[in-house]
Amino acid sequence: MRYGLVIDLRKCAGCYSCMAACKAENFTPPGVFFTRVLVNENGKYPNARWQFIPVQCNHCENPACAAVCPTGATSQKENGIVTIDPNKCMGCRYCIVACPYRVRFYVNKRGTYYRTPTPYEAFGFRARDYQEGTVIKCDFCSHRLEQGLEPACVATCTSRARYFGDLDDPNSEISRLITANRAYQLLAEKGTNPSIYYIH
């Protein structure tokens, strides 16, 4: 069992709803985005187009972040998900340096978007254990997976560009998509073997 994600960039409309859904689901502090949509401009007018690349933690098979973590706070679960134990992280930010993908965030302050927390944010403070002075990132919505649900970004994707499943199962939808479309991984040359594949 190794969870994986396939993002079909041909279908991605750049609507940012994955970012919004992730924010709503994970109550991330201001400035922290477990998933982001990078926008790339290719070509010159009139032959130009935008390209949207959603990025988030790749849950690599060989996580560079876990190797360098001095306290062992970052570790890999049996289902391939790379997690950070908030009670072990000491905030040295070395994992952010080691990760080639820039998907980890340091929590300076558990701030709010307005001066006083909204009722929704106040709920988030109780629901999520983000400690100040530690690093946080996407965990494929582990709390939703436990309930048999897909990650919030997958469930919400308006153009159904995201597919979630088991990479180890050769008959799973994502395994078939990867083979059929010659899907690629980001910065595959870094040898991290990410669990997120892109179809171009």
Place this chain on the structure above:
Amino acid sequence: MDNVYKDRAKLQEAAVRPILHGGRRFRLIALILAIIVAVGAGAYIYQLMHGLGVTGLNNDVFWGIYIISLVDIIGMSYGGAVVSAILRLAGAAWRAPITRLAEATALVTLIIGALFPIIDLGHPSHIWRLFVSPNPGSPILWDIIAILTYLIATVLFFYFPLIPDLAICRDSLGDKVGRWRKKIYTVLSLGWKGLPRQEKYLNWGIKIMSIIIIPLAVSVHSVLAWLFAVTSRPGWHSTIFAPYFVVAALFSGVAMVVLVVAGFRRAYHLENFIGEKQIRYLSYLMLILGVMYLYFTFSELFTEGYTLETTSVPVLAALLYGNYGPFFWLFAIGGGVIPVLLVAIPKTRTVTGLVVASALVVSTMWLKRFLIVVPTLRQALFPVSTQSYTGNFIEWAILIGALAAIPLILMLMFRVFPVISVHEVEEVEVKRSERQPELASGLEQA
């Protein structure tokens, strides 16, 4: 000048001069430095209360002035320790009057430098987590082990040669100093009486520490370099990073020793003991290290630039003629070429020339570490724009406070400990006078 060394009373008087004579100038300088340190400490307390969010660090450049200063200031420490150790092992007689200052510089800069990783943790209370579940594969853990071992070694390396001098203080200063200093001398001199047996063990200890401290210092700086080099980031992932860092540390470290030696020489009128010879020989060291460092810099940039790798070219472009170009060339010319020329040309190889060269090296080597850390962090591996970083008031205040703490602690230290190693100078003199007749006869035969 040699006669001065042989005159024990004069030598002792000079060595303990800072202990007995504080004076108004001492108090004034100490006060100014203390104010700067206090501002830095205040900035740190503010950061402690509000977290790293009060600094200029951002999501792209999340390692900044603190990590730069860690590398820079621990590098200074390296120079003092290794210079003193190598010169001792090589039996260079001229080193004797400056070893105490070099070792003290090594110790103080190491302590100040080692504070920076703690400052860099927004919540230093989290540091206990490191000891609960350490990951032996992490370069940060190697760093901590290396720095702590090196710290213990530096303390011993400073302390061993100090023992006989503390005994001199104990015996000769008597009631001229306060009660607590007297107590320090009595306790720390460990009942030193200059017995042959004691001499033997002391020499043994010093020799062992001199040998141990060199690989330790090399390991500290190599591990610091690997902290960067083991990540797959453009500009860092380089095979020569460890030796490159070691040479950088030696270069800036020797420059720092020069500044400390020149400062104390002038403030306490030690010109008779720390003479032209010491200055000239330190210049030679700086010359060699400066040329080596320029060579390493060229080799590193040249091999990286020639391949046109898509990730490393933008870093190099920013460094050589982009945003960071002016700083890079300021470093290369002001911190490399000019100091090397200043110490290479006999006419400028004076105390002033060497002090100017060292001040240039010490300041631009900080800049060089900035240029190692920041441009690489700003270069994302994807095509995305990144935020710039120059640090803010909090970070600069802490850095300047820490830098001011170095001379302040040294000044206070030498209110307690003799500034020149009396015992070592005498020992060297004895050896030289023993050897002199042989040398003379050898010359006659030739």
